[in-house]
Amino acid sequence: MGRQRPTRGDDSIFRRPDSEVTTRPMGLVIPPDRDQSSLSLTLTNEQINSVPLLLGVIKQMGIRDMIDAHVTPHGAWQGASVGTVVSVWLCHILAERDHRLVAVRDWVAERIQTFNTLLDLPLRDTDCTDDRLANVLTMLGDAPTQARLDAALLQQWVRVYRLPIETMRLDSTSVSVYHDPSAPESLLHQGHSKDHRPDLRQFKAMLATLDPLGLPLVCQPVAGHRADDGLYVPAYEAATAALGTAKVLVVGDSKMGALATRGHMVAGGSCYLCAYRPPSATEELATWREQALTRSATWQCLETVDPKTGEVLKEVVLDAWEREQTWTHPVTQARSTWSERVLVARSSTYQAGLRRRREQTLARLTEDLRKLWQPPGRGRKRYRSRAVLERTVAEQVARAGLSGVVQTTVAEDPLPDGTTRWIVAAVWVNLAAWQALVERLGWQVYVTNTTQKQYTAPALVASYHQQVLQERGFSRLKTRHLHIRPVYLRHENRIAGLLWLLCLALRVLTLTEYRLRTALAERGEELMGLNPASRTQSTSHPTTERVLSAFTPITLTTIGTEGHYDHHVTPLNATQRHILALLELPDDLYERLASHSTNFVLHLRE
Known part of the structure; x- marks a missing residue:
């Protein structure tokens, strides 16, 4: 007969000998004179994941203090401050990829111990009700308040993180909504849809960003039926006011090429670079192209590397002509005259x-x-x-x-x-x-008021081609991480407040990514363990989205009995500790959530 297989009822073979049984102290404090068999234990778990990391980054950026300094709530406001509520809401938006007001209260209640410990204040779940968050959006939707906050935050970040401020970009996008028809002066109208939904109403978002990190400077909500041409001057003025200087190179597409727009920028003390394709200048563009073909000996070569394929892309550039431009301000009648360079370039990829x-x-x-x-x-x-x-x-x-x-x-x-x-x-x-x-295919014409000493022609064309930096911000805002659509709000000032709040979340993503990459470059290191398909793969250009995903799952466990509680946090791995070091966050950021007692400890078997 074969050897008889033991049954589950005979549990002696499944139980280790008493000498091999190990115990692990869990740190639960109980009086030494109490009978452990009569105790009732309570066990709760908080899925904290990247919440402590986000709170640490938001505190470093000074968002909470700046909002409290520039936003004054109504007289009946009680509980946590507006800056605290916004900080908690930002954590929810970035961690859950959800900006709905109704979902925040329950999410905070499930992590109340974490927020109370890290914020060092008694936060209540009622501080994050949908009514209170709606009031916050009403306050953030005020245009003068947004201007003050943008200036205070950006000038602090430029000073603290030594951000380059040589180049900024202007562009717009549309956000489709499912709202009912509204008044003619409303923000929501049908117009040219960049979402390919002309059947829906929309509003536009005019965004100014700072190169090379793509940090949003300002984000202005505009009526959905307005043309883009008239949006550049207000965005330019708001961005330079927030930045505290006008000595920048402003880059935009052909819609920024109107003479009045260029004249405003010259009068403001800025340089500009934009594509030049006015419908009235067809013959002029053809003449420049024909003259460029006859001057092939003076062409300059520009080589760039495609970030996706690694292919070397070649482009010929000709710093062709200079011409005088004159513009008169319609209000002050001030006259501006400047010398403008005309650049002609042909991309081999575009031509193909x-x-x-x-x-x-x-x-x-x-x-x-x-x-x-x-x-x-x-x-x-x-x-x-x-x-x-x-x-x-x-x-x-x-x-x-x-x-x-x-x-x-x-x-x-x-x-x-x-x-x-x-x-x-x-x-x-x-x-x-x-x-x-x-x-004659693939030729593009650009105009700029910079001098050859400031920027060479290939450098200007290469700078114009970095438009992907701003498009990446639009992608994050609309689809990838922040998901502004659909908009669950009706009041337009709250829609404007939500747009500013999501733009603030985009700034957190962008600035965190810039800090990580800069720290890795300064240390000559690479970050490993972000790719779930290959934990040994390393990168010197991590994204904030991958970094936040690397802190999953981390749990705060609370064990309690009769008024005695003990907290335990999932230990961090090497990748997570490396990220904290790169962001200059405390090593014990997560460990400080755990508490241990030196008194009698209840031992639980494994």
């Missing part, structure tokens, strides 16, 4: 993309023209006049933008019934004209 599109257009056009020699039938017109056929062919070629490239020959074709028709007998491509067309 346009060439592929033209090749596809050429293939479709050739196929359509060859159908004109087929016999008459349903859906095919019979051309009895040569002039009509030639005019039809010329219109199709011009509509495709291939005039002079596609050549055709028409001929008279007799039919069996004794009549004749005109057909396209041959279609071919003029290779010389095609090559000339390709040479």
Whole structure:
């Protein structure tokens, strides 16, 4: 017979000998004269994860103190201050990726021990009710209050973290909402949607950011039906006021190229760089492009590396011309005159993309023209006049933008019934004209009032191509982490307050990421353990989102009996301690949540 398998009822083989049983002290304090068998234990867990880290970063940035200094609540306000409520709400937004007001109270109640310990004040869950948070948004939605907070926070961060302030960018995005129709002067209107939802109402967010970290300077809510051209001057004035200086290079797209916008920036003491594509200057742009083709000996080469593929991208740049510009302020009648440089550049990648599109257009056009020699039938017109056929062919070629490239020959074709028709007998491509067309693809024109001593032409074009920094901020604000959509608010001042609050959360993400990368570069180190698929992979460019995810799961466990409580925190690993060191946060940031007693300890078996 085989060896009999023991049953579960015979638990002697599953239980270690008494000599091997180990005990672990849990630190629960009880009186030494009490019978341990009569005690009733309570066990609670708080999933704290990245909350202590976020509170530490927010405290370092001075957000709580600045808000308390510049925001005055109404006279009946009681409990935690506005700065404290905003700090806790920021933790919820960044940790849970959820800006709903109704979800904050329960979330805080589940972590009340953590907040009370780290904030060093008796926080109540009623301090974070949806009504109180709505009042906070009303206060934060006030435009003068936002301006004071932006200036105080940004000037402090520039001084403390030694941020570069040479370049800032201006651009806008749209935020679609599902609200009902509103008044004509409302913030919510239908307009050109960058979310590809023209059926929905929207509001626009005009954002000014600071290179090279993409730190938001100001974020202004604008009515959704307004054109972008008139938004640049107010955003520029607000950003320079918040930054405390106008001696910056302002970078924007072609909508910033209006003469009045450029004149405002010159009068304010700033430099500008923008794409130049006004509809009224088509012939002027074509002239600059033709002259650039004749001056190939003076082209300068600009090479950049694609951050996604690692491919080297080549671009030719020509610092072509200088011209005088004059603008008169419409109110003060002050006259500004400056010298403007015109830069012409051609990107090989952009040119290749346009060439592929033209090749596809050429293939479709050739196929359509060859159908004109087929016999008459349903859906095919019979051309009895040569002039009509030639005019039809010329219109199709011009509509495709291939005039002079596609050549055709028409001929008279007799039919069996004794009549004749005109057909396209041959279609071919003029290779010389095609090559000339390709040479004229991919050219971009930029204008700037900087001098060659300040910025070379390749440096300016490279700076313009860093628009991805601001687009990344838009991505974080709308989809990746902060999820501003959908908006669960109706009052417009609260919508403006929510936009400012989420912009503040974006500043926390951006500045934390900048500090991490700067610290790694200064130490010559890399951060390991952020990629869950490969814990041994290291990086010198961590994202804040990955860093916050690295603090999951961390639990604060509370064991209590009859008024005696003890707290324990999940030990941090090497990656988490490395992150705290890079951010200059205390090593015991998490350990200070745990408390141990030196009195009699209740021992629990493992």
